[in-house]
Amino acid sequence: MFDSIKIYPGEEIDIEGLSVSLVNYGYRACKRVSEEGDFARVGDTITIYPITFEYPLRIELLHDRVERIRSVDPITYENIQDHTVAIVLPISGMVKRRIRRKEMGFVEESPIDNFVDIEPGDYIVHVDHGIGKYLGVEKIKIDKKYVDHLVVEYAGSEKLYLPFTDLDRLHKYLAFEKRLPKLNKLGSKLWKSAKERAKKGVYKIAVELLELQAKRAASHGQKFSPDTEWQKELEKDFPYKETPDQIKAVIEVKRDMESLRPMDRLLCGDVGYGKTEVAMRAAFKAVMDNKQVAILVPTTILAEQHFNTFSTRMKRFPARIEMLSRFRTEEEQAAIVKGIAGGSVDIIIGTHRLISGDIKFKDLGLVIIDEEQRFGVKHKEYLKKMRLSVDVLTLTATPIPRTLYLALMGGRDISVINTPPSERLPVETKVTYYDEALIRDAILKEKRRGGQIFFVHNRIKDIGKIARSLASIVPQVSLAVGHGRMAEKELEETMMKFIKGEVDCLVSTTIIESGIDIPNANTIIINRADMFGLSELYQLRGRVGRFTRAAYAYLLIPKNFVLSPESQKRLVAIKKFQELGSGFKLAMEDLQIRGAGNLLGVEQHGFINAVGFDLYCRLLKAAIDSMKKA
DSSP states (O other): OOOOEEEEOOBBBOHHHHHHHHTTTTTTSSSSSTTTTTEEETEEEEOOOOSSSSSOOOEEHHHHTEEEEEOTTTTTEEEEEEEOEEEEOOOTTTTOOOGGGGOOOOOOTTTTTGGGGOOOOOOEEEETTTTEEEEEEEEEEEEEEEEEEEEEOOOGOOOEEGGGGGGGEEEEOSSSSSSOOOOOOOSSSSSHHHHHHHHHHHHHHHHHHHHHHHHHHOOOOOOOOOHHHHHHHHTTTSOOOOOOOHHHHHHHHHHHHHHSSEEEEEEEEETTHHHHHHHHHHHHHHTTTTEEEEEOOOOOHHHHHHOOOOOOOTTTSSEEEEEEEETSOOOHHHHHHHHHHTTTTSSOOOOOOGGGGOOOOSEEEEEEEGGGGSSSSHHHHHHHHHHTTTTEEEEEESSOOHHHHHTTTTSSSSEESSSOTOOOOOOEEEEEEEOOOHHHHHHHHHHHOOOOOEEEOGGGHHHHHHHHHHHHOOTTTTTEEEOOOOOOOOHHHHHHHHTSOOOSSEEEEESSSSSSTTTEEEEETTTGGSSSSSHHHHHHHHSSSSSSSSSEEEEETTTTTOOOHHHHHHHHHHHOOOOOHHHHHHHHHHHHHHOSSTTTTTHHHHHHHHHHHHHHHHHHHHHHHHHHHH
């Protein structure tokens, strides 16, 4: 017998608590419900599409009391009928009608199946018919029954009606050109010849990837011992319940470490999804074998936070943890460098300072890199050499194109944490013009519920002017300014005041982008959002919503301002990907918006555009499998 949520008219309910329960039941928060498993909250109304009802249910509240429960048309939202009870069952393990192949970018999986959804208006690739445009789902009458079919439009407005049983023939069209693809004509031989050319073209890349895999397999690194009792104790101390994806990632990382082949694993997961805990368990495992661990992070603030987190979790154990960043004096740094060389420092956390010439390890066994895309070319070359001799674990929310590609194709191992932490809610994202009244309301709304606010302005030149303007708009709110050119101690003091809750609103540059974790800060306002890259916006938004209460992100653009096409696409994408666990999908979207240039050389670039990235990956995977068997 399933557990269920029952809602009755006249009942008093906590709408935020209900939202949390729905997420735990496997429902997906979105702006508008369109299929089973969706729910949307607007003010005092929540609309749920339960798997037990033919239509979505709209639950209307007044002062937290249920006024009315009615089913509505999912397209027009017109009233269909009133109900005396709403019964919501969990959807875990049940097939949803959403067009997401991983739940049926009986069906054979491709490398990117898990991360790519198809939505109306998207360009798709049908294996037999080529590039078309997906229009949505229509019911077609077959033998006196109405059956759902996917509708795809081709050149000349011809349409293909595809039953769900043929879903494996359909893939989302992804490419790295900014221009839209040309639709194929149904029955044309052009598609068949394009597919055949691409099949031949992937051969060269398949050989390169197999050579890379062979080179890694032949390398000999540290073979770590099985878990110790202390390892089990550390893991038992984790204050939260591990998500299934976290557990799977930990198993995969440990398996790599216990192998003789050097680990080179990409751990991809949304901000706040628990990548740090996986990294901590790997680090502790290395220390248990008397190996040193280097944790490389892009910012001093993140180094500080990781240092505090690791120190707190490992305080019961004899592991010496140190931090190298500009928050340390020259004398302190010299002593730490000496400790690294002598082997008395077990875990060292730091910025790019860690890969400078004077750092010598006595016995380095594991390198953990947080957000590799934030480091420069020179640093990446250094890290590439490291991978041949020591285990490397890379953490990221939005991978860089080539890293993403190599991971998907098996050039690097990949673990993905897609499961949101228990009770976490998506961040409600609003793109709007700069408006003082709106800013005032957003800040005061957060302050009234005892929360804190990030206000991001990425120009040091006039950040002081912005802070003064905000002070005049909300004089009752305490403000502080933080940016990367401040004196180390001054910046550290400012950040610590905000972390301790002594400051209501932090006006800062993107120094908060990576890692800073303040559960009480649940509103972020980003000024001139049009000037940010997609991954930057995503990381910034991830600074809020790390707690059980609803969180808000306001992306501001100047009034009467004409956005560039790329800026417009970025803002549409960040608003579109509000649901939890969308970091990987966003990385794919970023590839399309920016265009990835010659990701794999001019020739392969042409093949990818001809057949789409998803089908290209399938062809390449087939070529690799074929060569392995030969």
